[in-house]
Amino acid sequence: MTDKDLKPLNWKPEPGIGYIAMRRPDGGMQITFTDVSKATLMHWRGFALSHLYDSDRLTRNLYDLRAILDLSEEAIQVALEVNSDPSVRNLRVAVVVASEPVRHAILQITALTPGGVEMDVFTDIDQAEAWLSRPLTQVL
Numbered sequence: 545m546t547d548k549d550l551k552p553l554n555w556k557p558e559p560g561i562g563y564i565a566m567r568r569p570d571g572g573m574q575i576t577f578t579d580v581s582k583a584t585l586m587h588w589r590g591f592a593l594s595h596l597y598d599s600d601r602l603t604r605n606l607y608d609l610r611a612i613l614d615l616s617e618e619a620i621q622v623a624l625e626v627n628s629d630p631s632v633r634n635l636r637v638a639v640v641v642a643s644e645p646v647r648h649a650i651l652q653i654t655a656l657t658p659g660g661v662e663m664d665v666f667t668d669i670d671q672a673e674a675w676l677s678r679p680l681t682q683v684l
Contacts, residue, residue, distance in 0.1 A: 572604035
């Protein structure tokens, strides 16, 4: 995939926002969180939903939550809202965590997410990348 084939990221850093987003070489995104404050969650929600709005092909996304020690109920609810968008059927999502409470929360989100999204949780970023690089399939 060339740079001109990639959808614009339309993300800019803002003061007080605890995540960064980068375009992956495969066209997906890598989102790295450093906090899950209300401001961060609301900003990410808007960013994520805007990217789902015109999702037109299968995409691989990597969420790096290794700096997060715990997820609040609000963070879980925001993630569930985003994961309930019909466009998530076009995603394969790998989530990398470093703490057991976050792993447990992500597994809860995965279990409650409507069918269609391929999502898995990892503690090793290389294993997450290997899983993401498998051939894409669309779950109907």
